Amino acid sequence: MILDLRTITHETRGFDFSLGPDWWNITDQKDHPGDLCTPLSVHIEIYKTGERYILSGEISGGFHMTCDRCLESYHKDIASEFQIILTPPSWESNKPETELSDKDMQVGFISEEEMDLGEIIREQIYLSFPIKSLCKEDCLGLCPVCGANLNTRPCSCLKDKGHPGFLELKRVKLEGEK
Numbered sequence: 265m266i267l268d269l270r271t272i273t274h275e276t277r278g279f280d281f282s283l284g285p286d287w288w289n290i291t292d293q294k295d296h297p298g299d300l301c302t303p304l305s306v307h308i309e310i311y312k313t314g315e316r317y318i319l320s321g322e323i324s325g326g327f328h329m330t331c332d333r334c335l336e337s338y339h340k341d342i343a344s345e346f347q348i349i350l351t352p353p354s355w356e357s358n359k360p361e362t363e364l365s366d367k368d369m370q371v372g373f374i375s376e377e378e379m380d381l382g383e384i385i386r387e388q389i390y391l392s393f394p395i396k397s398l399c400k401e402d403c404l405g406l407c408p409v410c411g412a413n414l415n416t417r418p419c420s421c422l423k424d425k426g427h428p429g430f431l432e433l434k435r436v437k438l439e440g441e442k
Contacts, residue, residue, distance in 0.1 A: 265381040267310070269317060276311040283325075283385070297393050298340065302326035306385060317350040323388055332397050333405035334413050344392035348384065 271277075288300035304325035311318055324343040331338060404414035412419040 265385075266378050267381050269312075269377050269379060272310055272312050272317060274312055276309050279306070279308045279310075279381075281306050287382075288389075297390070297397070298327035298329040300325060301328045301339065304385075304389075308381065315352055318347070319350055319384070320347040321345070321384075321388070323385060323392070327393075329393075329397050329399075331399035331403055333403045334399060334415055335406065336399055336413065336415070338399040340393075340397075342389065342392045344388050346388050346391075350379070 265281075283300075283304040283306060285300040285303075287304070302325050304323060306321065306323050308319065308321040310320075322343070322345050324341070327340050327342060328337055329340045330336070399415075406412065407414055407419040407421065409421045410419060
């Protein structure tokens with residue numbers, strides 16, 4: 265999905281397309297967040313203003329995710345709106361380092377006359393995923409002793425014994441304690 269920026273003018277140009285599960289092929293990454301299970305719907309608009317390009321878009325689709333607490337698979341719908349300002353880099357070697365503001369985080373740098381829309385879409389998908397992937401807000405996770413999924417069945421081993429790494433702490437007596 266290479267976009268030739270020389271064809272973009274001051275008039276807004278729009279693109280609507282759909283990407284299938286085969287597009288989201290990230291098997292080479294060890295921390296892959298999920299698998300695309302429904303077609304990804306994409307709407308992008310872009311126009312030029314001075315040397316900059318303003319790109320805005322919307323993406324939506326469904327993913328198979330793995331819960332970080334109980335390790336069960338679940339379905340997660342994502343929907344994201346975004347706006348990115350694409351600009352040629354202004355390299356000033358004598359300028360001191362400065363902290364980036366929130367507004368600066370919406371700026372992307374372009375160095376060529378073409379850009380890959382696929383990379384921008386991938387980035388926006390990653391940004392729309394939650395930091396902690398949970399199948400439900402009140403997921404109980406796994407028992408640290410026997411590994412049982414506490415969402416599906418209760419576990420008595422944790423209540424009776426506790427975590428084996430902390431059993432010695434039960435024997436510690438604090439000053440003034442009987």
